[in-house]
Amino acid sequence: MKTRRTGVTIVLPVHNGAETLPEALHSISQQTYRDWRLVVVDDGSTDGSAEVVARHFRGDRRVRLVRTEHRGVAAAANLALREADTEWVARMDADDLCMPERLEVQLDFALRHPEVDVVAGQVESFAAGGIGEGFAHYDAWQNALLTHEAIAREAFVELPVAHPTLLMRRRRILAVGGYRAGDFPEDYEFFLRALARGLRFGKVQSVVLRWRDHPHRATRTDPRYREEAFLRVKATYLAPRLRGRPLFVWGGRKARRLGRLLAAEGAPPSGWVDVDPRKRGQRSDGLPFLEPGALPPAGTAYVVACVGTRGAREEIRAALHGRGYRETADFWMAG
Template identity: 40%
Template structure:
């Protein structure tokens, strides 16, 4: 079809068992003005045949056959081939609920300042076996407006990649996915936010985000915890330079080994630590590489220092936010959660 309003881009690799359901979910949308650019990334199974079969049945399906280059190359190839005003990302093992494209496009139509929109997602895995992933989904579903997305960007990826829709002009202005030793979807989001792209989410579950054991985020080192902290630290350091009135000095909440290891990455960018803060009396009063470990009650008040919370224990982020808010500190002005 010519000049569709929406282009759904879908990298596909050895997904013959799931891509049909993904395509069916798109063909069941409440709007019809879209295309699906499905890039077969050199699959060795029957993926290409499935794509060809769907293309014969519906000319909105546009298969692109490519040599195997990985998900970044396939995603960028799909986006470069997209012709719609709005570009959508979707994975070949997920399912879009019927009103996804309609609701997300309506958000973009109604607010010309928005460059990217997501949606709340439905966790498609086993909540008992994959509790960490499920809790992450629950957390990201609470971040709906630009301020919440922006101020929580350094905790984790606040807008799941398969849920996004963005204006094609954003791609032209800020570039697509970059390849490297980091999660390309998180890097794109951090880069676009840094450049001022406004984001929001539809307040509805519009995507089933499945969690198969073969998902790249479970199996490739570029998506492991260390990779996330490397890329987030790079962008966090630049954010602090622009927004921390006490730059380059910060106060670190969390004195445990893991918290210190992750915070210490900032030192490579010239950030200085005034102190660590903790609740554990066994740590309080000691020094770590010359930096004092103080009681949480000694955290500076509003306007007296900028705090970064590196405590990642479940529930601790909310507890620390409540503590700092109770002292009159403001999120984004006096502190940020970064774990």
């Protein structure tokens, strides 16, 4: 298939999204940027999702509806990518709402920053009963990460880009293998793999998507989004950065679970860092606990910090910077 140089293809995989699809599709039809195409892959829906799409865009030649048996979101998204014929593709989910200027502002950013392969955007979460403090905190955190350097710095904390906001160079996404299916969050694995393969990220400083929270959201119901799955995929992509020096993992029980997963990936810790004075002289998994001041000099060891207490990451960063450790060279935040 010949790739068009102009326009944007929106790729939207859906499985049983009929309840929210009408609003999502309406938000697409209201885009101020008009040179768009839409590829919807109906992933074996049984609730009439395909019929919703067909009714909404009846007679609109910009829209292609592909029906398949149920194979999962990764396979559906990859099929949509292959069906696209434009240089730029925009990811979309069936339960979210694009802001009217979404494509216009993201494509403008992409054209002004030719070094960028993936353009994300800021989000505004919403829910029928209002969003909780956790989602509000996550939105504020990832909305503040605008540059490639900031996004890469936070890569192992959480997913620092809202996946359904992504505008991507299609050839670059296909070159890194598209999406993978497995016992892991496919959006986070895709992000970490793209980053490891050298793709550059950016983010527009405006809200481009209203992100719907609801009880059936995959992040709430799909076992691939459980904490252990996130830790495992972090370990897979973090371990190659941690070889050649002693490794120390900073944090509590979650950090030690991550340390075991890093060991399984070929980056075994040499010790645990904990501020709790009761841990002094103790061992876990045969490894000693260290106080932060006992870490080796900068440049001779790696540190991975995995902490959940709000404000703890900033304190650890300050302590390590004070010792001369450089973030993403000598230490990484991973939680």
